[in-house]
Amino acid sequence: MIFKRSRTRSAPQEVPAVIPPGTKAGVKAGSILDPNEPSGPRDTAWQRARDNYRLVSPLNRRKFSIIVVGTGLAGAGAAATLADLGYDVTSVTYHDAPRRAHSVAAQGGINAARAKKVDNDSIHRFVTDTVKGGDFRGRESEAFRLAEESARVIDHMNAVGAPFAREYGGSLATRSFGGVQVSRTYYTRGQTGQQLQVAAASELARQVRAGRVKQYVRHEMVDLIVKDGQASGVIVRHLLTGELKPLLAHAVVLATGGYGNIYFRSTLAKNSNASAAWRAHRRGAHMAMPSFVQFHPTALPISSEWQSKTILMSESLRNDGRIWVPATPGDVRPPNEIPEEERDYYLERKYPAFGNLTPRDVASRAAKEAIDGGFGVGPLKNSVYLDFRDAIARLGLETIASRYGNLFHMYHDATGEDPTTSPMRIAPGAHFTMGGLWADYQLMTSIPGLFVAGEAGFGYHGANRLGANSLLSACVDGWFTIPYTVPNYLAGKLGQPLLDPDDPAVTETMADAYARFDRLLGIGGTRPPRDFHRELGEVLYSGCGVSRTREGLTHAIGAIRDIRERFARDLLIAGPVDRVNQELEYAGRVEDYLQLAELMCVDALEREESCGAHFREEYRSDTGEAKRDDSTWASILAWETGSWDDTPTFTRHVEPLSFEAVPLEVRDYR
């Protein structure tokens, strides 16, 4: 493996490793968390970590059972690779086929610091972009791992059948994404996620056919089994028969994706949810920075009450599209009748260095400000224009259509409008959760034996994820991290038997799961789960959305408690427990959202600074940009939830951050 040294190395910058003061009511101060990073310089940390990881000899591997929940890029990669290495692997997904995992929907691309071109990309630059893009709220050491393994990810996915876009001469084609000034995004038309996901699912299928992976499709994980503080299995529910069943293992990997759907309307698939992660949290796994949510600037605006989601338009469109609003509020002329000088290309005006390619948080906030300021366009005045007119004039319709053809097609399907003749309308939509289960450098959560991979975790992206970095992180976790770190954990457990199915830890967790479904079915109220979910989404968009205030968050917490109270009293679920019951599945997910939502608001309230996507209006610079407070908040907050009654108690643990390769600086995309 090629190992590049960073340009400069300095001692970690002095950041006081204090627990930030002044926890709020209902919040207890916890302990300082250790990320278990290898000591020494960060740029060589991953190599040192791997050199020191313990191994399991090939003959002993089949004695270890590992459950991987989720078959997205992270889960399929982890399960296929662990199985190929010889472990006894069980893979669980609620989909009917592994290929349908939500990774399939990613459009734009996957980053890799292959640095083949002479645009001066490098591992170091990748790390700088990622850490800075995340507004210094992620671990630098992990950004190095991401960068180093990225080359292998592309090689592997190419070999197993993902047809990447190519240049005429046959080398890989790349494009630029928001927040970077080099071209390191690899792609396949607007279907990058699909091509990677199908290739990954095929790898998993190969292991299933070879008998090395036991595959449970249409099974939902409903709880985690913990024995003596160690993750020992999961409880799954068969979605067609309702049967509950314990699956036991020496280690469990959760690769269950993000929880952006908590906002009701998001760019995620309808079934994406927080439940696996939240259930693990309730069994003791810390949840890190749950309020760090990315709102995608190029989602389609809401046009009707029954619209079930916000469709995403790939960020790659910002390479050629120009974003603007009319210069005068309330201008109702059709876009093509508004002359050049009466348009405000506000990103180009405010951020000349990055223009339309500013990172997502900045672009979303700017759009929200334009819309809130009365400059919004469209029937509901809730969107801004993304215009290809100039690009078509410059490069020709054919070139633009070959770049974005299927996205234009999708836009046309969704809206009936043709983006080559009149501009698209876009608006910020909940998209990606940087927050997730806290894990150390080995991806192990605060429950030994429970690992997390992909978007379900919190790693890499800090307070704002760079476009095309998350397909990469899911792949790096699955193929090139979990296969090193899980064996490192298992090596010490040789000879340890699986938990006895009659062990109280199993029977009690099973009993909890039965009781929970009985309780939900027994409420017998009048409103289906969707109603509560929709209400919650509205509360979160306004209280814990693109921008936040102390007052708004406090209000949101009250509103969430109110919805929760009504949910417990007035939920209606039609149909019985023992066969397909999609309303029951939905209700379980909404119940978990109603708890997580409160923690999100508490987390956002607690962090008294603005950073990345977490924009607290009270903390802004003279120019109106996000204002970090590194002396107090250069840290990861990881939460523990105590017993849950009407007013839950949360304990806040802190992992201090320091930066050695990327000096702390104010993010400036001007």
Add this chain to the structure above:
Amino acid sequence: MKLTVRVWRQDGPLGEGRFDTREVDGVEPSMSVLELLDRYNHEVVTSGGEPVVFESDCREGICGACGIVVNGRPHGPVKRTPACHQRLNSFDDGATVTIEPFRAGPYPIIRDLMVERGALTEVLQAGGHVHVAAGTAPDADADRITFDTAEQALDFAACIGCGACVAACPNGSANLYLGAKLAHLSALPIPASERGSRARAMLNEADLMFGPCSLHGECAEVCPADIPLVAVSYVNRERLRAGIAGS
């Protein structure tokens, strides 16, 4: 607008089915047929009934989960468009919309509109993959693939695995799906090295579950991924090639 919605209800694989009919008022032309079903279900549930079971997930035409038949056509009246993108503007105000499950031998009905499409996964498991262990792949830039080859592979790789092609085929043939996978993988240098064994494994498996192709061409008409009809010719081409190459 107002629509009369007839929906197929069936309790289980062996149960007898029937249509339930309901008028749904106040829907908008921009809604999708799946949003129509959401709306329909809301009314069923709040008036004490059990909701219609149907599958969907991404709702943006890429996961392949939404498989229903609308007015006799898999996915719906607009050609080559998945159910989640079929808008109500295809129907006149006051029209009747009939929604049924995919009907095909290899897809047993689970309940209402939900069918079991596991047969599609099984053929993939049999051979639709490449034997490369993580970390052992060569440099992807050194694996030269011309622009045209990559584009051709992508045209076939676009399949979303919805299974509509099988439901549209009078014979229940999966040749569009199979041909797309074979064509995609045999266009790319590394996957192509297993071309013969892949074709044998996948086609042997498929022969057990799906019908033969007699070139009706219905499949390509409904395919939401625009897989060209020429894909079906790859099935015979690869079969022949694998046979000649021997094992």
